[in-house]
Amino acid sequence: CTSPHRVVSLLRSVLRDVHQSPEQLRVLDVGAGNGMVGQELRAIGAEHIVGIDIIPEAAIATARDRPGVYDAYHVADLTDLDTATDAELAQDRFNCLTTVAALGFGDIPPLAFMTAYEHIRTGGWLAFNIKEDFLEGADDTGFSRFIRGLIDAGAIRMHAYRRYCHRLSVTGDRLFYVAMIAQKVKQTPPEVAARVHD
Template sequence: MIKDTADGTPWTVELPERASARDESFVFVRDGHRELIHLHDYARIYTVPGLYERVVQDLLQCRSPIVAVDGAIAAAAELGRALATLRVLDLGAGVGLVGELLRAAGVSAVVGLDNLVEARDACMRDRPGVYEDYLVTDLELAEPAAIEHLAEGQFELLTCVGALGGGHIPPGALIRALNSLTGEALLVMTVHERWLDVDSVDPFSLAFRAMTAGGYLEVLQASSFTHRLDMSGDPITFRLLIGRRTAPVPVDLILM
């Protein structure tokens, strides 16, 4: 049992007893009240301190943040880029798990970006000081001034962990984030293997294939790992992708 630090009322979570791979909800129990919450209802989950970490990190054993950060550290070292001076943009930052790991590894400048104000509020509540700044915006719909402001960050590494494909961060937002980077910056992301199938028509899949085929993104490393367990206890396989942006990406790439 974990205590909700917001009001001291103890709470617990229950996973489905006879779950299938399609089950994506859990029961949140507090003060005699039972609430069914979908695993991707982040706006609701983030309002409870520690709830995301308890369900996703502890019970479902999510490894994407540590795998991504370890990959970023190794790639930076191989390319001779010093962690202490590396500027990182964390796209889909959520409650700040990736940012916290990056800072612990020695990265001094990390900026978080998410389209949910609840994510920023939760991060500022639970991990204050992890990010140099935390921006809340939908990059796909952002005004040019917001994009220009982002580019002023001179980011050399973009992380996007578990937030691509399947209707999460749209490809337009990923492309705008990539275009805010400086020079031949690095990209580190973790993606469900299904979105990398050659026959996938998911918008991310189409954009990713177009970026690599067009020479805008060079994949330096691709490796499979267990992202987390599903509600039935079976592993979900993701792929760690480490790439280098070699040229600015046309915003309308997948329409070309």
């Protein structure tokens, strides 16, 4: 899977365009899995990287395969954060949210993404990808509707949108994803949040 490299490279390119150093990034990596995205972020010099995943085995795999990539790694449900984890995330002053190869499949519901989004400072970056089909109406998780809601409400500003081959399927077909880089303009507007809770 090429997605971790593709998404982080696109983020780095956008940062270069706006004359911002990757070394200023304080990243919340949602659906961190085994740390592939964290490793890419570390390679571009991100200052502080925190992973979060609902699956305990993901944290174990990261500690085994990529020790030291994350400054902290939380096993937590973003749709039902405990007070201590929520407070710890708030103290990290994140200015970047990444989530790669986990959206639109129901792995990370829109409510979880919205909760993570609320932990990102205004002016911070969003770097994520989604299967191309899900942008064309095949997403029944509501994630693409949530992103469109943020765009329409002026809550995020899109900076880059790139289609690429994520990997080959077992039958040899090319599976296309879209990487997106956006900047947070404001918190989730109430009307957009209400649709997430529906």
